[in-house]
Amino acid sequence: MEVVSGLLSGFALALEPVNLLWCLVGVLLGTLVGILPGLGPPATIAMLLPLTFNMNPAGAIIMLAGIYYGAKYGGSTTSILLNVPGESASVVTCIDGHQLARKGRAGPALGIAAIASFIAGTVGVLGLMLVAPPLAKLALAFSSPEYFALMAFGLSMVVLLAGRSMLKALLAALLGLWIATMGTDLFSATSRFTFGQLELLSGIDFIVVAIGVFALGEVLANMEAREEAHALPVPKGVRKLLPSLQDLKDSRFAFVNGSVVGFFVGVLPGAGSTIASFLSYGLEKAVSRRREQFGSGVIEGVAAPEGANNSETGGALVPLLTLGIPGSATTAILLAALVLWGFKPGPLFIPEHPAMFWGLVASMYIGNVMLLALNLPLVPVFAQVLRLPVYVLYPVIFGVSMVGVYTVSGSMFDLTLLLVFGLLGYLMRKLDYPAAPLILGLVLGAGMERALRQSLMMSEGSLAILASRPISAVLLGFAIVILLVPLFSRINAWRLRALEPR
């Protein structure tokens, strides 16, 4: 009952014309920020923060949250069309999304991304509304050993991301793990693998690697192939530019998977949306009947990660609003915003400011509808980008990548790094090394090492802490199962061969 009356008062607030306007401004800005590689929600919100001083706090939080979840919608656009991840969370979308575009199915891929985002985004808000306080308590049970197990589970996905050669996938993942160790070590303040470079003291930003390896590597490899003037086929007619019924059917499980995985990972302050989308993609592949087609452009390979990174938003707001604990750069700056407006985010925030909470929740339902209405009609428009002849398209991708990286750090050094990783991506493609395991290793490496060292400090050096805590033991069990998947399928293949009549 409390939920119903809360929600009703929330809608009353969110539907006030001025708040509707702020919601629209937020989701529009968010979509734009998502589409532009590099510029992300934390930077945008930080820069808009001074403008919100004169706003009504309810309108302000509605707008800033709109930027946050709106960016998750926009992030898939350049991932699918150009293989340039628009946001760090959209890296996984590149894997199958861009392959779909190369097959002339950019429209359905963009469409399914919007639909999955809408479904999972809404489920995320539902979760935030219904189970926030108890779930926040559960999140506190998660500590370093559990994070290590979660990330080990994530890393075990590498066997699912492998192409033809398991060895090459593992080597790529190792390279990612190595890059993740660069920079100043948190525990000892020692510089590792900085090669005397000042800029490497803080490590390498993974978005630089992702854009280099995915986008530039792809462009370099394709340039060599001397394709015809029109790089990618774009079918005529709106119907072929939107997902078909079959696409929706294929993505059924992905919608659920993305919503649930994204939300739960989001609730954990130490994980994040990139991990959520990787886990969801891996899970989708693990249970799929057409596992071998993943990576060559399957629609559920877009739906799962795009769903996960959207429902992650709802999840990430749980510890922020119920405990005042931010789990990511974006939620940290939302926290700073609440403090600047005179609120005190913490365990008493929701009970003492129910109007703010319910207004925000209601605005997120509205915002997600706005985003769907905004993004679906844009799909046919965006898909036309691929009509550009390659001599225009490839320089555009180069330019977009460079500008994207430069807006993150404003550093020329990162641009050099981008080129280095572009070359690496090109070489990996030539030698048939898969790029996804490298990114996976890089995303998980730093957090995994940290969690392991923290766990060992907690247990004074005993590895038993990983197996003796129930959540971590279960997650490690999952990791082992995933590692065994290729073995099972090989055994299955032998069995089938043995069963064949003579």
Added chain:
Amino acid sequence: MRRTPSTVKAVGCALAAFAGAFAPCHALAQEFRPTQPVQLVVHTGPGGGSDVLARALALMVERERLLPVRIQVLNKPGGAGAVAAAYLAEKKGDQHTLGLFTGVWLTTPLMSVEARITLRDLTPVARLVLEPALIAVRADSPYKSLAEFVAAARNNPGQLKQAGGSITSRDNVVRQQLQKNAEARWTFISFPGGGERIAALLGGHVQMMVIEPEEAGEHIRAGSMRVLAQVSETRLPRFPGVPTLKEAGFDVPVVPQVRGVVAPPEIPGPNVEYWESLFRRLTRTASWRKYVEDNQFQDGFQSAAEVARFYDELTDRMREILKDAGVNIVR
């Protein structure tokens, strides 16, 4: 959101440097006024502590009409402050660039060979705020006072755990000082984010943490956290009942967490005076006082000359403390 295109900026800087080099210094003494937007360099990305302070500061300067031009925040993240310091060092003589420094600008060069720029290489302008801290445990913790916690640690060396930031953070400095003072030992576990530290404490995975008053306030009010002592010379207005370290029986010098302003190297004296007086006036405004109070900082204003002295003393002290903590000191 928009940065000035770099070429325009570069030309602007060159002109400014040119003007600076050829204008007679005495004329400047009376007449220095910034003529173009001032870049305020911070070492964190958007949303970091310094970034938020810088943007609030820029807004207050604008509202109080203290400056004829605008202040733009320029993020130079990376290298734990080293990238921003190096950027300022490159801007030698630039009259329209300032930086917002914190304690890491001081500690990073002590332990990283790559970080060659110390605050001494830059021009100190003013110290703005001190950030006090609290020592907190979970509300159901058996330790009712800092002395009880330390005694328990002494009886079970290495068993109790503290969540904190990096090994060079203030969290660990406080631990090192207390351990040395009381001949006790407990484990320090680094977490990169403040949120993760609080989650580790509330989840019962560690027993103690050093926390900012603003972060702790709501958890105390909700009854999930208890404060044992405050890391501050005097009691904070909102925590009148909590003893300072000294009052709790631990006579260790308080190593302050500071934020202040520096300028690039080779800035003429009158310019420094101009900036110093600007920030002095800023710290006297009502909006600044409210900001300091809301965030539970302490007014820590010091003039340029005082900052230089403060810096030297703090460097010596930090070098000792970090050496004790097992950090490899390179400078």
